[in-house]
Amino acid sequence: MASVGTLYRGxxxxxxxxxxxxxxxxxxxxxYVHVLDTALVxxxxxxYDDVIASYKTPLVNFMEVGLVGAVLFHALxxxxxxxVDFWGKGTRYQKQMLWTIVAxxxxxxxxATYFMTLHTxxxxxxxxx
Amino acid sequence: xxxxxxxxxxxxxxxxxxxxxxxxxxxxIFMRASGLVLVxxxxxxxxxxNVLDGGVQRINFAFVAGRWSSPFWQLWDLTVLWLAMLHGTxxxxxxxNDYARSGKTRFWLRGVLYTASAATIILGTLxxxxxxxxxx
Numbered sequence: 001m002a003s004v005g006t007l008y009r010g011x012x013x014x015x016x017x018x019x020x021x022x023x024x025x026x027x028x029x030x031x032y033v034h035v036l037d038t039a040l041v042x043x044x045x046x047x048y049d050d051v052i053a054s055y056k057t058p059l060v061n062f063m064e065v066g067l068v069g070a071v072l073f074h075a076l077x078x079x080x081x082x083x084v085d086f087w088g089k090g091t092r093y094q095k096q097m098l099w100t101i102v103a104x105x106x107x108x109x110x111x112a113t114y115f116m117t118l119h120t121x122x123x124x125x126x127x128x129x
Numbered sequence: 130x131x132x133x134x135x136x137x138x139x140x141x142x143x144x145x146x147x148x149x150x151x152x153x154x155x156x157x158i159f160m161r162a163s164g165l166v167l168v169x170x171x172x173x174x175x176x177x178x179n180v181l182d183g184g185v186q187r188i189n190f191a192f193v194a195g196r197w198s199s200p201f202w203q204l205w206d207l208t209v210l211w212l213a214m215l216h217g218t219x220x221x222x223x224x225x226n227d228y229a230r231s232g233k234t235r236f237w238l239r240g241v242l243y244t245a246s247a248a249t250i251i252l253g254t255l256x257x258x259x260x261x262x263x264x265x
Contacts (some may be wrong), residue, residue: 021224028217032245035210038193042256044264045190054186064185068175075168082161086262112180119186 016098020077023070030067061120065113072108076101156219163216170209194262203257210253218246 010017037055040048054060080097082092090097180183196202221242229235 021220024217024220025224027213031213031217032249035249035256039252039256041190041193041260042264048190048193052185052188055188061185064179068179071175075164075172078161078164079168082165085161086172091147097221116184119183 011095013094013098016077016080017044020074020081023074026070027067027074048098058120058124061117065109065116068112068116069105069109071102073105076105138225156223160219162210167209167212167216170205171213174205179211193260197257197260198262207254207257210257211250214246214250214253220240 037048037051040051055064077098080094080101083097084094178188197206222239225235225238227243229238
């Protein structure tokens, strides 16, 4: 088969591999930031409260939903990878497991997003409770 | 679906082995073992800090002071710090090895990665152990 460029044309499972890498790198970069912001507890309570205030703004709050989504996908897909590696029928059911973790991801993200953004939604659109 | 060597997550690094131990195999096992622990600890962390009881809106210095007055949460956070940093650093090391074409690029990217990760692990560990709730 004549291939063009270096793009490997795998099926949907290839994209779970790509997504695992992208979410992993994104979470690692956040981790550097997160250790630095938490380190401000050694500077002063005010310095820490200041930086945490930025985490409570609507924009960053929505980014936190993205972060939780990335971590959750990475965790669920990681469990699937372990199942593929160690479960005898893992490779046979890898695609079913992929759709299962996508479904579980949606089922968890819906209520998680609701609770995470409750305050932001009220602040942006609602009247004071 | 035909399973080939490329479909397997195990790197084909068995031959020729230079020493008694195979670092890539140890790394492969570590990713799965640490991943299992991290699923519990990190999702627990996110649930407590971001979802339950007002989530991030209730977090401030006093909240951290309350949590770290307990050795249980200190140990929890310390374990997440070390395992997540090592897991993430090792993951990015593998990605760098995959995509960096020249030995020089590889060397420098890994150097920056290891430096940033070591500094972050040391800083985070010091913060957890030297935390002072009465800091003015």
